[in-house]
Amino acid sequence: MHISGDLSAARASGLAFVACHLSASVPPARAQSSQGSGAQGSGAQGSGPSSGSSPGQGHAHPRRREVVVNGRRVKTVDVHAHCIVPEAAQLVHLPLEAPGLLWSNVGERLQAMDSQGVDIEALSINPYWYRAERDVVAELIRVQNETLVEFCAGNPDRFVAFATAALQYPDLAAEQVEHAVKQLGFRGVGVAGSVAGEELANPRFHPFWAKCEELGVLVFLHPLGTRELEPSGRLGGSGLLTNTIGNPLETTIALSHLIFEGTLDRFPGLKICAAHGGGFLPSYANRSDAVIKTFPNRVGPLPKKPPTAYLRDGQLYFDSIMFTGEAMRHLIAEVGIEHVVLGTDYPFPWNLVPVDHILSIPDLSDDERIMILGGTAAKLLGIAS
Numbered sequence: 414m415h416i417s418g419d420l421s422a423a424r425a426s427g428l429a430f431v432a433c434h435l436s437a438s439v440p441p442a443r444a445q446s447s448q449g450s451g452a453q454g455s456g457a458q459g460s461g462p463s464s465g466s467s468p469g470q471g472h473a474h475p476r477r478r479e480v481v482v483n484g485r486r487v488k489t490v491d492v493h494a495h496c497i498v499p500e501a502a503q504l505v506h507l508p509l510e511a512p513g514l515l516w517s518n519v520g521e522r523l524q525a526m527d528s529q530g531v532d533i534e535a536l537s538i539n540p541y542w543y544r545a546e547r548d549v550v551a552e553l554i555r556v557q558n559e560t561l562v563e564f565c566a567g568n569p570d571r572f573v574a575f576a577t578a579a580l581q582y583p584d585l586a587a588e589q590v591e592h593a594v595k596q597l598g599f600r601g602v603g604v605a606g607s608v609a610g611e612e613l614a615n616p617r618f619h620p621f622w623a624k625c626e627e628l629g630v631l632v633f634l635h636p637l638g639t640r641e642l643e644p645s646g647r648l649g650g651s652g653l654l655t656n657t658i659g660n661p662l663e664t665t666i667a668l669s670h671l672i673f674e675g676t677l678d679r680f681p682g683l684k685i686c687a688a689h690g691g692g693f694l695p696s697y698a699n700r701s702d703a704v705i706k707t708f709p710n711r712v713g714p715l716p717k718k719p720p721t722a723y724l725r726d727g728q729l730y731f732d733s734i735m736f737t738g739e740a741m742r743h744l745i746a747e748v749g750i751e752h753v754v755l756g757t758d759y760p761f762p763w764n765l766v767p768v769d770h771i772l773s774i775p776d777l778s779d780d781e782r783i784m785i786l787g788g789t790a791a792k793l794l795g796i797a798s
Contacts, residue, residue, distance in 0.1 A: 477527040480768055480786060483779045488798060489768060490790035491526075492633065493688055493732045493756030494534040501556040505545050519568060522759075526571065530768045531757065532787070535794060536561060536574040537603040537633050543581045544609050550579040554589050562597050573794055575603035575633045583617055587624040594628045600795045606636035606663035613667050614674035626682040631730075631793045635688040636663035664692030668729065669701065669720075677728050678717045684793060686730040686754065690740075695731065695747040698724055724748045730793065732756025733771060733785060734763060741774050750781045754790040 480487045499509055526534060538557060542550050554577050561574040576593035578586040593599040602625060607613065613634075625632055639648060639659035648654040664687050671677050671685075687694075694701075701720035705712050716723070723729060724747060731748055734756045735741045745753055757767045764770055771785050791798050 478530040480530040480532075480772075482772075482782050482786075485779070485783070487783050488787045488791065488796075489530055489532045489755060490535065490787040490794070490796060491531045491533065491757045491759065491767075492535045492686055492754050492790050492794075493635070493734060494536055494759040495539065495761070496536045497538055498557045498560045500560065501553045502541070504549055504553045504556070505542060507541055519564075523568070523571060525759065529757070529766070531755075531759075532571070533796060534572055534759065535601070535633070535790070536565070536572060537635060538575075538577055539635055539637060540577065540580070540603065540605040542577075542579065543605065545579070545581075547579075547582055547585065550582070551585060551589075554579055558589070558593050558597055558599070562599075573601075573796065574599065575601040575631075578602055578604070578621070580604060580608045580613075580618060580621060583620045586621045590621070590624050590628065590630065594630055599630070601631040601633060601793075603633045603635060606634060606667040612670045612674070614670035614676045619676075619679070622676060622680045622683060626680045629682070629684075632683065632685045633688070634664065634667060634685055636660040636667070636692075639663050661689050661692035664689060665694045665697075668692070668694050672701070672716055672720050672723050673712065675714065675716065677723055681728070683728055684730065685728065686732065686793070688732055688756065688758075689734045690744050691724075691729070691731040691748070695724060695744050698747065721747075725752065727752075730754055730789070733767065734758050735770075736764065738770075738774050741770070742776070745774075745777075750777070750784060751789060753785050754793075755786050 480489050497509070502509060522534070526532070538561075542553050545553065557577045561576070565572040565574050576590060576597070576599040578589040578593075580586045590602050593602065604613065608615075608618070611617075636659070638655040639662055648659050668685075668687060668691060677683060698721045705715065705719070718726070729748070730752045731744060732754055733741065733744075735744060741753075755767065755771060757764070768786065771782060774782070777785075787796075788798070790796070
């Protein structure tokens, strides 16, 4: 969502923004510079640094890399960028771990964006507040949303943000989303893959989904991992499996319930963007189609469409956090080019060259690359092209 409003940026400039996967040990930089690689046969390229620079609360930055596709300057939009508001986290005594991920100002974030050719970040906060009491979480959400607005107002050409909401109280969440959109200028809201163990498809969350549909906001769905689903600890041990496997698994479960429990049918105007390429669902959605015929007594009421159709009909979108060109090609084949958007997972360095990753996908047209890099996200979030 695009942030609007005449708000002071003074307080925002002093905020400390911390990445949200607080238990992960991650290097503090995404700032490795990368020269663009041409896409074979397409004329696409990422240009080197340009002479343009961005203000960073009084800090000087290296020249900003511009992304050019066949001579056309592309406005790139990253839909998956983490942050946290310490003042809000303190209300529930959340420990702010991973000190290497702490920024005292916006300068380092802008430097990282500039080096990779990311023009705009859509900031989101992983929901850590779903077990908080109503009065506490109401204040927490107020502080978070107002702070996000002020932070984005300090660099309105570089940042937008997803609003936050207390889904454990669906009526309150609906009110918070309405206030965020109508009073604060948000055009999106972030949610986790479940709410304190409850599925997003639970009918008690219908008031929230109804409000999101009514307001036409994009919902960014980011998992919290599957610790609650794995009391046996099978995702423990080496490999950070709660994240490596657990995050895409939780997204797969959440989207599957939204399809099979009829949530997407009930709210056909919903638009949901799923992190990490939608988890495992796009790769295995045909099995969801097959279960309707194989075990018809275990499916009901039937979805209005085959499950694979929901991936392509304009309700679901998927970020580009995949790891090979073939994986991206397959995601695009399953969900359609118009449903894939750029995501970086900043500040976590899963892919240090996310823009070049898109530029190097084979067999895409220039227009298709532009759609992924920012065209589609700009439309969803109301960002001027």
